Amino acid sequence: MTTLLIVDDHPLQRMGFRMLVESQPDLTVLGEADNGADAVRMAGDLAPEVVLMDVRMPGMDGIEATKRIIASGVRSRVLVLTTFDLDEYAYAALRSGASGFLVKDAQPEELLSGIRVVADGDAVVAPKLTRRLLDRFADQFPVEGEPSHREAAEQLAVLTDREREVLTAIGRGWNNVEIAERFHLAESTVKTHVGRVLAKIDARDRVQAVIFAYNTGLVSPDNHS
Amino acid sequence: MTTLLIVDDHPLQRMGFRMLVESQPDLTVLGEADNGADAVRMAGDLAPEVVLMDVRMPGMDGIEATKRIIASGVRSRVLVLTTFDLDEYAYAALRSGASGFLVKDAQPEELLSGIRVVADGDAVVAPKLTRRLLDRFADQFPVEGEPSHREAAEQLAVLTDREREVLTAIGRGWNNVEIAERFHLAESTVKTHVGRVLAKIDARDRVQAVIFAYNTGLVSPDNHS
DNA sequence: CCGGGCCTAGTACCCCGGTACCAGCGGCGG
DNA sequence: CCGCCGCTGGTACCGGGGTACTAGGCCCGG
The missing domain is CATH 3.40.50.2300 (Response regulator)
Structure with missing residues (x-):
């Protein structure tokens, strides 16, 4: 009832x-x-x-x-x-x-x-x-965002499409399991991508990756979910 | 047809x-x-x-x-x-x-x-x-008059001074040891503060805390070091 | 004076995150 | 055709992060 x-x-x-x-x-x-x-x-x-x-x-x-x-x-x-x-x-x-x-x-x-x-x-x-x-x-979801910081944008450019997607996901606060689910990947695959992203943007861990994502404009405030 | x-x-x-x-x-x-x-x-x-x-x-x-x-x-x-x-x-x-x-x-x-x-x-x-x-x-589209910022800002208000300092540090990408060193605290103390911050702002981990810090304006792009 | 925040600190435990290494696949250019 | 690159996946390992609980010292207001 x-x-x-x-x-x-x-x-x-x-x-x-x-x-x-x-x-x-x-x-x-x-x-x-x-x-x-x-x-x-x-x-x-x-x-x-x-x-x-x-x-x-x-x-x-x-x-x-x-x-x-x-x-x-x-x-x-x-x-x-x-x-x-x-x-x-x-x-x-x-x-x-x-x-x-x-x-x-x-x-x-x-x-x-x-x-x-x-x-x-x-x-x-x-x-x-x-x-x-x-x-x-x-x-409201343009295919490709516009990076505001030029210098860091160069680092963004060295990322592959997949890596940029993963970095965006990190920027939204998702953990590896969530990223794996949303992209239909194995957690191990996500870890591989994350590891390469961190190396490329010279970040120690995903926390600094989040900051990087914000500073480059890859993600912006209230862009999360 | x-x-x-x-x-x-x-x-x-x-x-x-x-x-x-x-x-x-x-x-x-x-x-x-x-x-x-x-x-x-x-x-x-x-x-x-x-x-x-x-x-x-x-x-x-x-x-x-x-x-x-x-x-x-x-x-x-x-x-x-x-x-x-x-x-x-x-x-x-x-x-x-x-x-x-x-x-x-x-x-x-x-x-x-x-x-x-x-x-x-x-x-x-x-x-x-x-x-x-x-x-x-x-x-993705927070209401103009009542953005999630406001809610978040209210959560900011409930933080103690120390907790807000710790949250800022998290937002700069520091790990617990670094926070402890800069504030002359034991790592365990930092963990205690971090735990309370996460609980108060309803964040799962420090990654989401970083995002929170950015969304509230507690930290801004290029504010680190 | 006593309760209640707040800050400090410790211990123990578990899980997630990050690393290292390996490997197969598909596409694309030389 | 071969090699490179990007994407995917796996295993194993370890350290940091987060939680739970306890506890002492501090200051303030009732």
Whole structure:
């Protein structure tokens, strides 16, 4: 049984959601809120598995409410509902920590499907929003970065493509096992690469490699994950 | 009628896709390719609306093939299929210009739905991958008003003076012995401080502590020695 | 005066990281 | 065709790093 909290400032809209949701044997509504502040409080009290959150509300909007719910440490997952005409809010919503983004005029089956996906710990994004998400994602990750420090850049140049990838991974704080997993390599292979990188950039250990990566601009603040 | 090109190095897999797709009255297969080079060429010749692209293939892989198809200017949209979880290759795929990303063991309906979504000009990402994508997105694009810097800065405030000194030293790439010497401490003392710093800033090891130090501005590029 | 931070220091333990060395493979240029 | 290079993988070894726990001395505020 998946528990829900419905957040929307329009009573009629809430009614619609409740009708749809309660028609499903595996879904149940714990409560409703008509503003962001109540939503945050009720999420803390009721600990619903999924919060259906309208973005546009008077006072605290759905995005701010989402951030606070996520920050509060409650296990609730938030499924944000947008009307899609808002572009400036779109990215803020994506960053808010929500587990899903659907358009309010979606088919009922899509909404129900989205609720179950989110309840399972996965995420869902409406196709139209996904398009923009991918475009933005592509923009923000240029194929090759631009080193700012020329001198060190020469050392960067002597690295092979693979070694530069590994150095970037080191710069993100990943350990050898994590690097191996993300690149589908054996840990021993990663060690080999790391060793060569350290020798080439004249670093004693991966800590100094991180510093090197920052000084060359290979990685920048908030470039991690 | 939506036209398709199937790209996979496994004949049996292609057969499965073809069977599924041709069972749909609105979908038709224009051709098949078992490697990236052929895929690029056939996409140019046949101009399918959607390319079903396996990501892992000997020789030119699906990602490189996707990039070249997109770069070629053909109007084809690429739906990438993988058996694996989101990893570096997957991110590379998302950057490659693909319109969709699904796992190969998805339900047939999901695949068909994904094909139609992509054909409509929208994009689709498998729920399990979306979760990771959103996490990554959130990491990469900190909210303007409430950057992770602020959170981090608050963590900085909880550090004692000594701990902040030690963190700075870590950020300069010094090891425990060097820190001990410069501060006239025993190595064991340094370890104690380091351990508490790591706990307070929620870092796994000193490598992540370095990154933290850079992100908070505690240390800056070319600040060492 | 006594509790609580903070700094100091030690011991013991385990694991990850780094090194050394070796080896096979595929591509590419001489 | 051969050699070089880059990439991959493995084994073995050792030292540094991180954790857990303990503990004494210091200063400050209740």
